[in-house]
Amino acid sequence: MPRPGQAGATTIILTQPRRFDLDMQTYMTAVHNAENIDFTRRTKLYDLYSEILMDAHLRAVIDKRKNSILFAPVEFRRNGVPDDIINEQLQSPWFLRFISDAWDSIAWGCTLCQFFMDGGWINYEPVPRKHVDPVRRLILRQQTDITGDTWDKFSNLLFIGDKDDLGLLAATAPYIIYKRNTLADWAQFSEIFGMPFQEYTYDGNDDEARRRIISDARNQGGARIIIHPTDSNFKFVESGSKSGSADLYEKLTERCNSEISKLFLGNTLTTEASDKGTQALGSIHMEVERLIGISDRKYLLNILNYDMTDTFAALGFDTRGGSFEFVESEEVDPEKKMQIIEKLFNMGLPISHDYLYNQFGIEKPDNYAEMMNRQQPDPEPAPITKSDQEPTPSEKKKFSNWLSGFFGDARRDRALKW
Numbered sequence: 001m002p003r004p005g006q007a008g009a010t011t012i013i014l015t016q017p018r019r020f021d022l023d024m025q026t027y028m029t030a031v032h033n034a035e036n037i038d039f040t041r042r043t044k045l046y047d048l049y050s051e052i053l054m055d056a057h058l059r060a061v062i063d064k065r066k067n068s069i070l071f072a073p074v075e076f077r078r079n080g081v082p083d084d085i086i087n088e089q090l091q092s093p094w095f096l097r098f099i100s101d102a103w104d105s106i107a108w109g110c111t112l113c114q115f116f117m118d119g120g121w122i123n124y125e126p127v128p129r130k131h132v133d134p135v136r137r138l139i140l141r142q143q144t145d146i147t148g149d150t151w152d153k154f155s156n157l158l159f160i161g162d163k164d165d166l167g168l169l170a171a172t173a174p175y176i177i178y179k180r181n182t183l184a185d186w187a188q189f190s191e192i193f194g195m196p197f198q199e200y201t202y203d204g205n206d207d208e209a210r211r212r213i214i215s216d217a218r219n220q221g222g223a224r225i226i227i228h229p230t231d232s233n234f235k236f237v238e239s240g241s242k243s244g245s246a247d248l249y250e251k252l253t254e255r256c257n258s259e260i261s262k263l264f265l266g267n268t269l270t271t272e273a274s275d276k277g278t279q280a281l282g283s284i285h286m287e288v289e290r291l292i293g294i295s296d297r298k299y300l301l302n303i304l305n306y307d308m309t310d311t312f313a314a315l316g317f318d319t320r321g322g323s324f325e326f327v328e329s330e331e332v333d334p335e336k337k338m339q340i341i342e343k344l345f346n347m348g349l350p351i352s353h354d355y356l357y358n359q360f361g362i363e364k365p366d367n368y369a370e371m372m373n374r375q376q377p378d379p380e381p382a383p384i385t386k387s388d389q390e391p392t393p394s395e396k397k398k399f400s401n402w403l404s405g406f407f408g409d410a411r412r413d414r415a416l417k418w
Contacts, residue, residue, distance in 0.1 A: 012131050013142050017050040022177045034166055039146045040135045047130075049169045053178040057257045061264040066103050067298060068293040069215075070096065078322030079083060086317055094123050101126050102160050102303055103296065107168050108162030110134045114154060115311050122315055126155075134163040159312050160303055172260055179256035186249035204229030265289050297326050334360065 020026065030044040053059060066143060076086040089095065105111040112127040130143040138148040151157050200217055202209040217225045258268045267285030304324040312319045337359060357364045365371060
């Protein structure tokens, strides 16, 4: 089956995003067009999304949330055993791009991808969203069309998302609009009240003096200039309340940023410092963000394990009897790991030297046996009756001496890897 854009298939005429000044009227019109019952039109809305994604804070919070799944490896297992053939495909570049595009359906509302084989590797092409009518399942030739070809005739298309969902960006757009307009006003405020100006006065009846002053003022560089007759008054009238100060603009900008952070991350303390933040509150915010990350993982696993099963089968990969899973990291902080080993040692539990070498990234010396023979073993520690009993200072010293003796010669002969 030919792919969209190729001979024998639907030809899509692409149009660059239309950049425009943002205001609430533009936003409301775009939303109304997208929610039209008879003919949903998302062109203006998606152009609006492309525009607001130029905001630095929005891009930062999206990348922060998306990176929690992009950096987590995915593995296909059948009966608990990894499938090397499918996992080889999951380690190729197309899969990382797909995870990113699949997550974008949360922000944009939907994503339509067409899969195909490319030289033994799975590959895909996302269909431009402005040419997709998710409600009537149509692919549009031009972005302004109201009719098109049904995508059901393409057997290798995968639709991700919900046909009526406008995505998180729909709720984000008002804050970007307010923020951008506020920053523009703030810049103008800074230009007016933050830059000094030169004031020239002249006799209102002396035109020659006025011309000389204008000529002199033009030769003074780029400083702001005020010229007025001596018999007229000129002064800046500042607002007596906070509404006329820079503090208002800054607070409104910060509020917009915090609302965007809460929308995508569920919190604000993991992206910005706060004078009201505490360690306990920060831990709660981190937990909320962690739960959102778990939700995103489940969302993507449902796509892989349910929506993509037919796609994998059509491409020649049998996923029956298996499932895709995120591989959980088992890394432990080295300091915490050392504390665990110390407690085990003080309990009298034998610890393998090879285990210590592997855990702490230290290369085992070639003359290991000879070095160990030169060392005098420490006496066995006294048994501890309670597993949770804290070691005494003398026991801690024993462990420190034992560990120092174990790694001491290794450090002199070999460089550490960590």
